[in-house]
Amino acid sequence: MTVRSTCPYCGVGCGVVIRPDGQGRVTVTGDPDHPANHGRLCSKGSALAETLGLDGRLLVPRIAGKDSDWDSALDLVAQRFQHCIAEHGPDSVAFYVSGQLLTEDYYVANKLMKGFIGSANIDTNSRLCMASSVAGHRRAFGSDTVPGQYEDMELADVVVLVGSNLAWCHPVLYQRLAAAKERRPEMTIIVIDPRQTATCALADLHLQITPGADVALFNQLLVALADRGALDPAFLARVDGFDEALAAARRSADAPTGLTERDLAAFVGLWLGTERVVTVYSQGVNQSQQGTDKVNAILNCHLATGRIGRPGMGPFSVTGQPNAMGGREVGGLANALTCHLDIENAVHRQAVQTFWSAPTMAGQAGLKAVDMFRAVEEGRIKAIWIICTNPAVSMPEAARIRRALAACDFVVVSDCMADTDTTRLADVVFPAATWGEREGSVTNSERCISRQRAFRASPGMARQDWRILAGVAARMGWSHAFSWSSSAEIFAEFAALSGVAARLGSDFDISAHEGISPARYEALAPFVWPATAERQGGRFFGAGQFHTPSGKGRMVPVTPAPAPVTDLPFRLNTGRIRDHWHTMTRTGQSPRLSAHLAEPFLEIHPEDARRRGIEPAALVWVYNTHGRALLRALITDRVRPGEVFAPIHWTGETSAAGRIADLVTARVDPVSGQPDSKAAAVDLQAFKAGWYGFAISARAFRPGSDYWALARAEGGWRAELAGRIPPSDWQAWARALFGCPTATVSAVSDPRRGLVRLAFSEGDRLVAALFVARDPVALSRGHVTAALGSAPDPSFLAGQPGRGAPDAGATVCACFGVGVNTITAAIRAGHGLTVAELGASLRAGTNCGACQPELKALIARHRRVPACQPA
Structure with a gap:
């Protein structure tokens, strides 16, 4: 069986070809026929098959932290929402949804909130990236x-x-x-x-x-x-x-x-x-x-x-999420209506209400994300349903969001994972289907609508989000309007509504697919909207025809804003790294995606590091009035003095204090309501570590030290550690950490240097190891983690391969697992003097190419230039 689907990561919308082997394993390759990627995939897309395990999955509904059943959970949510609406009005409830939902899920959530509950208090994490x-x-x-x-x-x-x-x-x-x-x-x-x-x-x-x-x-x-x-x-x-x-x-x-x-x-x-x-x-x-x-x-x-x-x-x-565009098309934003109609326009509202046969319709824009969670904090929103997103980590001033949710009367979360920073705060948690288990469509940054297709059954009791929403809607008395039996029926309804919107002047029109059959929907090829009887895809506005009342485009007078006034000396920039996605729910399952950058870090200019006494690879507190984070210092001139950069991906599940959104100020654009995630004012302070450590374990473990960052490794887990005060008994501490009280231990220690190295074995298998030093631990992490599950080698505690054994070094090319030492050796031997040569000899940089800038830098640093040639 071969299944054509779409990658669940960024807004490029790459097509993928999935080939299940019938034994529970699959291969994932780029779809050569998809117009977005023509067969290319990035490191994340290439590793999709490695992210399908069930570790950590939420498999049953939970009420108050205890396993429950679907009827009890759906009944409770419907009753609590109905009670809030009856007592406090429809604006006392809210949905916070996600650009990772499929269009059909998004459509149902929007229909339920705006047309049946009667509030526009539905907003999306796309507010944080594309508003x-x-x-x-x-x-x-x-x-x-x-x-x-x-x-x-x-x-x-x-x-x-x-x-x-x-x-x-x-x-x-x-x-x-x-x-x-x-x-x-x-x-x-x-x-x-x-x-x-x-x-x-x-x-x-x-x-x-x-x-x-x-x-x-x-x-x-x-x-x-x-x-x-x-x-x-x-x-x-x-x-x-x-x-x-x-x-x-x-x-x-x-x-x-x-x-x-x-x-x-x-x-x-x-x-x-x-x-x-x-x-x-x-x-x-x-x-x-x-x-x-x-x-x-x-x-x-x-x-x-x-x-x-x-x-x-x-x-x-270019959009950040796989279906940020689809969410915009269904009206997922609080100030929008489905099919690019205007929620402030009475004619538009009436047309949608009539089409839906809805009992009511939101009469004005709802609360945007920052204002929505402020209303939760103030008690104006009594019940909130969070779907497919993790605002306890991703919203600005995230610590404040966690406090607000903890105090909220009723919190519902739909997620595929059991334990996230947000699910831990929920009264009810619904187990949601995820990529590979759900059916629907997504729209990429160039308006291309593609299908996501299921290739395996949902595990346990997990359900697709639209089915969960429809279940609650039915219990609230609206089963007639939410009685679809498939995603195809929802898509057909959405396409029909787009034809109504087009007659009102909307640009979004996919009415060619009105009445699409399940068979046609299953076979639907990627297409760029509009898709009507008269027009298929193409560009907009080249002929000077716009969607304004006058039909003309509008130039807008704009003036630079003054820089924010602050007493703090550093401006924090935030963003993504190459091999991880959002809060690592999926990418964190792949060991090779963590091999490139396995812990949260702060880029800081050498001058600033020197002034603050921050050494390379040491730890640094980043703080302001909203919160603080403890990060690994990456001293580099990629940033300028006074500016620092940190990635967004680490959570309370993967680090001790790596949640960067805790530091982001909830200051928003007055027009879009989008938070400013690039300009938080912060200060820095060196963390005075009494010890540093690196740990591996075949079993999952959760460190309790002052600093830790946890990541998947081949055969288990790895963690970077540090603390102020070392334990009095390292062996006892490590046994408790790894949960191996009876394992055989091999040990090397040098108290004078603060060096401790412990390896734990059960039978003929290495099950855990701990390496401790006074300074950041220097060893071959790839070599050490590769030993998990194998027979202990007498030289293992050296932390380096033996004489003659290769050490690939830190991963540079995640697609093919090529390390820096391998690349450097090829360059010095004259076998990789260009990126193309490295690709031919090592495959590095030949898939997604995101590592090619790093390859170029390594070539410039290590190539040997004959004396008769210019450098």
């Missing part, structure tokens, strides 16, 4: 429409990447772009980012802008376009607001950007001299207190020049 794009699109275009297609990046002559680490966050798009540049070396790539990221390796020009200066930069570009005759008068005749936008841009012409005159002139010159320009932007733009204005500053430049909606030109928002 500013939505707001900017709606201001400029009259609709939340992405104008272009992925191929525009390949067709452009200049590609501008703004606030987008494409190489790590959207690796397959990065590879498509890299391949296009290889075919056409004359293509110019510009990266605008205050941080030196992996994406910069592809750039012809890196503009290391001052954080937050995007509006100033694009306003200066708009002024230059106007002053040097680069506008498109014919297109501007189809655009309102040009004079006001240009006047506002002139008023901020001297606003600082942090760029040299030379770099600024180069950027402006490339824009002026090139028609086919694509501007790709992502979280570095959106996650800002001025995110919507940043989006409109970019859109203004494209509208003023008519560089939109035609091959190789246009603004392009």
Whole structure:
């Protein structure tokens, strides 16, 4: 059997081919026929088959922490929600949902809350990543429409990447772009980012802008376009607001950007001299207190020049989640209505209410994410249902969110995992089906709708989210409107409603699939909307036709915002790393995805580290008034003095104090409601460790030391450890940690140096080991973890391979498990003097290519140049 589906990670929306072997194992490869990836996969997608285990899965409903049954759990949730609505009104309840839901699940949640409960208190974690794009699109275009297609990046002559680490966050798009540049070396790539990221390796020009200066930069570009005759008068005749936008841009012409005159002139010159320009932007733009204005500053430049909606030109928002777009299409945001209709428009509301035969309809926008959880904290929301997301970790000021949920009258969580920071706070937890078990569709960043298909049964009592929602709706008295028997029926209803919306002027129209049969739905191939009898896919706005009341596009006057005033000396930037996704619910199951970066870290400039007494690989407290985190120091010039960076992925389940959102201030964009996740003010303090450790175990364990970070390893688990005061008896401490009271122990110790090394065996199997030192532990982690489950080697406690045995070193290429020592040896031997040569000899960098910037850096550092050749 072969199943075609879609990857569950980022918004690229890669197609995958799944081949179950009938014995419980599967292989996952890229789908060569899918238009998004043409067979490519990133490291995360390549490891999907390694993430299907049932460890940690939630398999039964739970009430008050105890196993229950479906009827009891569904009845309780329906009763408690009905009671809240009767006593306090519909706005006393809320749903917080996720861009990882399938469109059909999202549609049902939106229908239940807005059309039957009668409140718009449904918002999504997409509010944290793409809300500013939505707001900017709606201001400029009259609709939340992405104008272009992925191929525009390949067709452009200049590609501008703004606030987008494409190489790590959207690796397959990065590879498509890299391949296009290889075919056409004359293509110019510009990266605008205050941080030196992996994406910069592809750039012809890196503009290391001052954080937050995007509006100033694009306003200066708009002024230059106007002053040097680069506008498109014919297109501007189809655009309102040009004079006001240009006047506002002139008023901020001297606003600082942090760029040299030379770099600024180069950027402006490339824009002026090139028609086919694509501007790709992502979280570095959106996650800002001025995110919507940043989006409109970019859109203004494209509208003023008519560089939109035609091959190789246009603004392009790349989404972070697999179905952020699908959520936007069904109205998953609190201020939207399904099919891109307007919740503030009475005609739109009436049309949807009539189509649904709904008893009521939300009459105004609901609470956006930050305001929603503030209402939980204040007791205005009495019951909240959280679906497929982990706000106790991901929301800004997350410690405050945890306190609010702990005090809330009634918390429901639907999740596939039993123990998360959020499920631990729930009164009822529903076991949800996850990728590979559920049926539905997703929409990627270029408006391509693809199917996710099940290839295995849901374990235990797990159910798909729409079935759980429909079960509660039926118990609230609305079974007639929630009586679907399949995802195909929901999709058909959604498609029919899109035809109603199109007749009201909406851009979103997939009415060609109205009445789709289950067989056609099962066979549905990827397609780009719109999908109607008259039109199939394509670009928007190239002819100057927009979805505003006047039919014209709108340029929006924007002005740079002043930097936040703070007494704290460091600005914290946050983001993703290459091989992990969100809070690691899935990627954390794969040992090789943790092999590259296995613990939370803080990038800090060498000057700042020196001033604060922070040594390389030591630990550092990062703190402000909202919370604190304890992270490994990564001293690097990738960040500038006064700026630090930390990844978002670690939770209370995987680290002692790695939750970065605890530090993010709940300061939001006034238009979009999106939090500013790139500008928290923090301070740093070196952690005075009395000991450091590295531990491995064949059985799951949870450290209790001051610092710990837990990750999967081949055959078990690994952990980085540290503490202020060492235990008095290391052997007893380790036995308790690993749960092996009768195991045979081998030990090496040197009290003078603070060195302790312990290996625990049961029979002829190594089951656990602990390595302790006064400084960060130096050993071959790959070699040590590979020994789990095997017969103990006499030299194991040396922590290094024996003489003549290879040590691959820290993983660089996660796709093929190629380590830094292997790569360095090939370079020094002259077998890997280019990335292509390394790929040919070691396979490194030949799959997703996200490690290629690291490979280039290693080549530059280690290649031997003959004396007669220039370096």
